[in-house]
Amino acid sequence: MPILRNELGDVLRGARLTQGKTLRDVSSDARVSLGYLSEVERGQKEASSELLASICDALDVPMSEVLRDVADRFTVAEALAAAVVPIIPDTVPEYFGSPRRPGVSLLAARR
């Protein structure tokens, strides 16, 4: 499953890049340090509610839109996670065990 701060960071970075803005532009408008903004975008720091609101303001993107984008990413991940379980085979197909295809694991390939 994805981690919220990673997805949030991706969405915020995406919005910034779409607008052709630099980290410096947004950090200055949002009054957050450039390092902090960069860490938030890379999912290395949790943004507080207030700072997230400031970043959204600086990007002129409604909070609702950011949250909906993040929700959509989780919807996809959840659907994939739900779909993967039933298609993991009970038995390893014959050709995976054959000497012609050594070292290939279906489970490993999926991860």
Add this chain to the structure above:
Amino acid sequence: MPILRNELGDVLRGARLTQGKTLRDVSSDARVSLGYLSEVERGQKEASSELLASICDALDVPMSEVLRDVADRFTVAEALAAAVVPIIPDTVPEYFGSPRRPGVSLLAARR
């Protein structure tokens, strides 16, 4: 504008109460302290991404659904905020200035 952690807290508490679960039930399943969960629900603590995921798991509610509920709350608040600006009148209606209705301010009443 609403604060993210308040809205998130409301949505989580709503999901818990809908299921007839106690703070103790959810805190135990999510392996977070009862006090911490209570603070998150009341918007007094920011939930880390990991803890939020644990709480969603304990409630058996997909993260996407929680985020979408919170996004919907922001959509309403943003629409209201956008709607309030144009209906603030440029001029004070005559009757507000009349001696029969002293001390009534349309702007003050709105706040």
